[in-house]
Amino acid sequence: MRILRLISNRVFITTVLLMGQITWFILFLIKLTRYSVIISAIFSLLSLIMVLHIVVKDDNPSYKIAWIILIMALPLFGGLFYLFFGSKRPSKGMRILLDKEHQKIISMLEIDDEILEEIGTQDHRLMGTFKYLQEKNNFPLYKNTESTYYSSGETMFKDMLTELKKAKKYVFLEYFIIEEGKMWGEILKILVEKANEGVDVRLIYDDVGSLFSLPKDFKKQMEDMGIRCMAFNKFRPFPSLVMNNRNHRKMLVIDGYSAFTGGINIADEYINEKNRFGYWKDTGVKLKGEGVWSFTLMFLEMWNAFYKTDDTYDDFKACKKDFKKYESHGYIQPYSDSPIDNEALGENVYIELLSQAKKYVYIFTPYLIIDNEMKHALCIAAKRGVDVRIVTPGIPDKKIIYRLTRSNYEPLLKAGVRIFEYTPGFIHAKSYICDDKIGVVGTINMDYRSLYLHFECGVLMYETQSVKDLKKDSIKTIRASREVSIEDIEKGVLGRFFDAFLRLVAPLT
Known part of the structure; x- marks a missing residue:
């Protein structure tokens, strides 16, 4: 029975297909180069051209060195491997969809230069850091935002449940790993209740991150419960470095008034209900107030790029006057990082x-x-x-x-x-x-x-x-x-x- 489950598992099937394709590709190249000296010379020339291309390319030096050594070690096939697998960027289709959505996001940002100037009067050097994120990368700086630091997953989990129960309009979840267990079970129970109350509940999970922890019909299960669900960059049975671009973000956004982020995924080891490697030490933060808008936009940018919807961004904007109750304790600047923008x-x-x-x-x-x-x-x-x-x-x-x-x-x-x-x-x-x-x-x-x-x-x-x-x-x-x-x-x-x-x-x- 266990053998049957293993053979029918999509990970096993995908791995077998991948290995078969790679083996066939290598054998084909070997046979091709043996067949003709001219073809062998062409492949060697291609490797040389690829090395020169890597040298002049604006890329991370460590990445360049690794590929140059690999090509030199495999002069016949190295250049061809780089041609197929050398790009770190997501697929063209993914870039087009996300770039298009990002342009819409920019118009929704509320940038207040006076806040930046306030910091400049206190620390001009630090102002440059905030300016880099705000003016060069479109991530606003906020006041009127309370932040709560969590030194463990279990303490943040309690507050996540508390805030989820208050949801009136929408709940957005985006996680690299979701695993069935106590943590997900308690969250799911509230999500189903909220969906039944008419709250808009949406979930994004990374398909590779959750590959071994969720059933293959997970998306259907969620949709049947009234939770709209999207698996990011689904794992497919063909060799491609596009599969390397994973959604490693973790965020929970509720009604535009509160947001959680940090290292904590939705699985029991993160709240120390499961002991895998001793005590699991993690950190997180909760925002309440104006700064939550950036997390709302981050989620919607990813969602709208791949999930057809008639919503507008304004539909999810919280009432600004409600933020006055959040005293301005310092400054907050949420940001995201993407392999699309060529900016580390x-x-x-x-x-x-x-x-x-x-x-x-x-x-x-x-x-x-x-x-x-x-x-x-x-x-x-x-x-x-x-x-x-x-x-x-x-x-x-x-x-x-x-x-x-x-x-x-x-x-x-x-x-x-x-x-x-x-x-x-x-x-x-x-x-x-x-x-x-x-x-x-x-x-x-x-x-x-x-x-x-x-x-x-x-x-x-x-x-x-x-x-x-x-x-x-x-x-x-x-x-x-x-x-x-x-x-x-x-x-x-x-x-x-x-x-x-x-x-x-x-x-x-």
Whole structure:
């Protein structure tokens, strides 16, 4: 019975089809090159042309180096592989749909330059960071927004249920992973009740992220319950790097008045109902007030690009006068990152914080798989006297990724960066805190996938209570972690070669 379930599983079927196509393709090329010296020479020339194209292309250097070495190692087929699989960008069809919807979004933004000028009177350098997001990338800066920081998934989950019960008009959910269990069960119960009351309930989930955790008829189940549902970038049985572009965002938006985001997906390990890798440490944030509008637009941009609707964006706008009750505790700037715009926005925000830090930067990340730009920013901040601390998992979720993460420790430690491993378990948080005044909480890992391939989101906060709470949690988390030294990561010649290989292929995975 188990064998039958395995054989009928769409993941198994898709994998078999993919392997069959790749094997056939390689055998075809080998036979073709043996058949004709001219064809072999053409493929070799193509590889040379591809190498020259990569050299002049405006792209991440680590990604370029990895492909150049691969092509040189496979001179006959390497160029052809790059031609088929070398693009990191989503498919043309996806880009057209999202670009078209994004142009509509721009006209709905409410940008107040006076708020930017207010920050300029306090910190001109920091104003430049907010200006980069607002003027160059169309993410408004807000006041009149309360923020609540969560140091764990279980505390945020309680507030999610409370806010969901208050929904009157609409509920939007967008998650990378949804898994059946206590967390999803309690949320689903409320969603069904709200749908029966006439509330517009919509759900976006990533098809690959939830591939092993949801039944194949999940979408139909939701639609039958009155919940409109969309699987993002469905996994299909043909080899394509387009499948690499996943929706890694996590957000819950309710009536335009409250929004949740952070590292927390909808699965029981995120609220520590399931123990997989010790204690699951995560972070999140709730917004109430004007800043929620940006999350409403983020969701609708993704939804409207792929799901036909007659709605207008104005249909979901909350009454602005209601926001006056939310006192202005600092400044909030929600933002999203996309592989479509050729702008490494998530990485740029992180580098901005490192470049302007005066006293310290504390970082939570589950993975530390970084390019030279990020590595340089971390090292130069530490070398000029900034107390840079990074907290990574003490118990890994993926052993090979843990090895790759640790392979990046040595140059950072030598530059003065302090690295800690969270001994109680796995840290899934993606947070930065800088100089007691500015912080980021979001979905963006410090790895190639999050920084270059995925759709992501985050919140940049300045002088808010949530920044103060993030600082307290950072100190508490560091105290519960073990500091790593150079001696801890010493390895032999073979170990160094293996780590070098992992770092080389990391941009291609």
